[in-house]
Amino acid sequence: MSKVTKTRERRQNRRRHHVRKKISGTPERPRLTVHKSLRHVYAQLVDDIHGVTLAMVSSVNYSFPLNEGKKLTKKEESERVGAVLAEKAREKGITEVVFDRNYNLYHGRIKALADGARKEGLKF
Secondary structure, three states: OOHHHHHHHHHHHHHHHHHHOOOOOOOOOOEEEEEEOOOOEEEEEEEOOOOEEEEEEEOOOOOOOOEOOEOOOHHHHHHHHHHHHHHHHHHOOOOEOEEEOOOOOOOOHHHHHHHHHHHOOOEO
């Protein structure tokens, strides 16, 4: 592992711990955690008290429909992931969540996922 990779991982871990020390998920208000890679985005609802994942959605396991014959952009896919996760949460009776962006800044695909979840009725 190169020195640059180690430094980047240290910065990401520092930001992740800084965010996580302030928030925790409960059964009534689980933590909506987001992870993004270069190609895909992953979101899940976590109950930290019992250590259980309540629902999980990613752009990998959902084939999103084409948008007027064109493939969806990463932002559009992220918004759909947020909407699908909100639908799953609604089925389980969850209406409020705590948003955990991990080490990501709140813009771009992370913001699109949050907006998609809000449109479907989740409250942060």
